[in-house]
Amino acid sequence: MAFASPTAAYTKADLQVLIPEIWSPTILDWKAAPMSIMNFATDLSYLLEGGGDVINVPNIYTNVFTVQTQSVEGAGVVDESPAVAETTLTVNTHAYIAFVIGKKSMAQIASQYQLSEKYAAQARDLIVASIETALFALVSSLTTTDVGTGITGVSDLNIREAIATLQSTDGTVFETRDMAFFFHPTIWFNQLLGISKYYDKSISDMGVIQTGNFGAGAVASSFKGSGLYGIPVYVSPRVPVATTVVSNMLLHKEAFAFAMHTSGESGIEVGTDYLLQNLAWLTVVDAIYGVAAIRPNAGVTILGDEQEVVA
Numbered sequence: 001m002a003f004a005s006p007t008a009a010y011t012k013a014d015l016q017v018l019i020p021e022i023w024s025p026t027i028l029d030w031k032a033a034p035m036s037i038m039n040f041a042t043d044l045s046y047l048l049e050g051g052g053d054v055i056n057v058p059n060i061y062t063n064v065f066t067v068q069t070q071s072v073e074g075a076g077v078v079d080e081s082p083a084v085a086e087t088t089l090t091v092n093t094h095a096y097i098a099f100v101i102g103k104k105s106m107a108q109i110a111s112q113y114q115l116s117e118k119y120a121a122q123a124r125d126l127i128v129a130s131i132e133t134a135l136f137a138l139v140s141s142l143t144t145t146d147v148g149t150g151i152t153g154v155s156d157l158n159i160r161e162a163i164a165t166l167q168s169t170d171g172t173v174f175e176t177r178d179m180a181f182f183f184h185p186t187i188w189f190n191q192l193l194g195i196s197k198y199y200d201k202s203i204s205d206m207g208v209i210q211t212g213n214f215g216a217g218a219v220a221s222s223f224k225g226s227g228l229y230g231i232p233v234y235v236s237p238r239v240p241v242a243t244t245v246v247s248n249m250l251l252h253k254e255a256f257a258f259a260m261h262t263s264g265e266s267g268i269e270v271g272t273d274y275l276l277q278n279l280a281w282l283t284v285v286d287a288i289y290g291v292a293a294i295r296p297n298a299g300v301t302i303l304g305d306e307q308e309v310v311a
Helices: 103-108 115-141 156-166 185-190
Strands: 054-059 085-090 093-102 179-183 233-235 245-252 256-260 269-275 280-293 299-305
Touching: 085 256, 093 103, 093 115, 103 280, 115 245, 115 256, 115 269, 115 280, 156 179, 156 245, 156 299, 179 185, 185 245
Parallel strands: 179 233
Antiparallel strands: 054 085, 085 280, 093 280, 179 245, 245 299, 256 280, 269 280
């Protein structure tokens, strides 16, 4: 006997209590851009070991001696006393992230998730990002003439012009071994990697297409090798962008500095305390820091239009 069309078949709602929900052991976390400029800028944190909030950095390059000539033999020499200048770095920013998880929730959350540790790691990455953003913002303090127009893409000529600028800035020649480039990802991928003399191995001897780097470097890192005219290259989304104008930089390591009163990984401290009166766990992730352009003539801005594309 043929079965007629069902009139009361089970539905998902009828069987809901029998259908298990599966929870993945993997938590999708925030993906932080790796550190870049904090790996390069001058770290003056060691000067704060005994306390203090302002670091004074003297310089004898602003005012320099003048070469004299003796026009009359036997005449007395003319002595000089160029004034010593200074730059200050003030450590006055206390950044933190805090969160509270109740004792009951902490006890009931599956142990496989290690939620407190993951939140603390995320908070640490966010604070590092804020410090790096503050360092990159110092681009406005650079006193050298910008390279590029900001209405075209970054070219190989711009790269060479930037190096030439720091080789003859106010009579000062900065060592290329202590320089580094910092590019925004759109400039790196859409413009620089499209310059034929870079990706043509017969000219540059670099496997740019194969590795994504200029010379030796880790693909997953912000460091992209040291093969761009012998100068290391970093790529970071924290490079400043105003509308469509990207302020890429070539910096000497003395251009920017930072100092931190806190210790721990990357200078970030993580502390957890049980609050008996609240029946909860409090976690605070914090950093006390300051940034400054201690040698503003030791860097040059390489302007580029982020909308330009080199095929």
